Structure formats: C-alpha cells, structure tokens
Amino acid sequence: MDLELVGSHLNAQVTEAARVLKSGGLVAYPTESFYGLAADISNEAAILRLFQVKRREAGKPVLLLIPAIKSLKWYAAHVSKTAERLMDQFWPGGLTLIFEARKDVSTLLTAGTGKIGIRLSSHPVATALAQATGSAITGTSANISGEAPCNTSYGVASALGNDVDRILDGGETPGQKPSTVLDMTTRPPTVLREGLISQEALSPYC
Secondary structure (H helix, E strand, C coil), rough: EEECCCCCHHHHHHHHHHHCCCCCCCCEEEEECEEEEECCCCCCCHHHHHHHHCCCCCCCCCEEECCCCCHHHHCCCCCCCHHHHHHHHHHCCCCEEEEEEEECCCCCCCCCCEEEEEEEEHHHHHHHHHHCCCCCCCCCCCCCCCCCCCCCCHHHHHHHHHHHHEEEEECCCCCCCCCEEEEEECCCCCCECCCCCCCCCCCHHH
C-alpha cells in the first residue's frame, strides 16, 4: 500500500492510481463527504475483492462515480427530464441518483435490482480518477461495512491496511454527511437517504 500526497504531482499520482485500478487493484480517494474505495467496474474479480475487503454482504448495490455527465448514458438506461433538472442543479455534488441500469452493468453492482446509483463528484481528485480510468469507478465508502466512514487517508489505512493498493491523500474531507440518495425509478422520486442535499432543497426540482 502506498500513501500518495495529492499536490503538485496530482496528475502523475492519479494516472498511476488509474493504472492500479485497471490491473485489478483497489484505490481509496477523497470525495466531498468521506473517502471512497474504487474498483474497475468492468472487472468482476476486482468488484468481488472490494466486497471482501469491506466485509460487505453480497446483495448490496454499489454506487458509481462517473467521469462526466456525458458518460451517464453508458450506465443509465433512461434519464428523465426530472433527472436532468436535478443534475443541472446539484451535479457535480452530493446527490446520488438511482436509474434503471443498462443491461451490461454488472449485477454485482446492481445487486440484481436492475438499478444503479450514479453521482458526479464535486471533489477534483475523485473526478480526476474516474477520468483517468476512462470509466465510472465504484463510489462505496473506504471502510469496513457497518463501521464509521473515514475522512482522512490515515483513517483508511487504519481501517483497511494493506488490503488497499493505493491511497490518494487529499487531506481531511468534510465528513459530516454522505451523499443524498434519490431513486429516480419511482414517481415521484423517492429519497432513500437524506445526506448532503436536503429533501427540502430537492422538492422544487421533483
């Protein structure tokens, strides 16, 4: 495991982290809430390893962080006008939207629900990592399932140790709340978890 200090050498560090992902490794990275844990979403062995490292039960879906809004079409089967309004207002940021997943999205990520949670992060390191990887990355928290999420690289190292291949150290993250999760497959959309974006703030756009 390597601790990478994100600063003037950000591009080189993110590029190397993307290489680690493409080789089947796991990378921890900062977001606007807590540290996330990335795996290559096209590599089912890497996704299974992520579940093992987090001690996460099979059957729980894993959200994705996308490199840009234009890449949403690779993962979401349908994007409504309501979803577009929400994205215009809250992306990049702390709002995860749940869409009907395209059929080529791994069932390990959807947990067999046919749905996938997707977000465009406002943290430059998270988005840079997805862009360098050339696809969405997993956005699950970098911690043992059921334990408190981590808002420092040292917290990640303490929680997951050598099970993480690379940690991009972006300093301490805000760590107050996770992203808000809004299910766009229901009418009206259903708030599954209220976090960084309040239900009140969402109401005018739903």
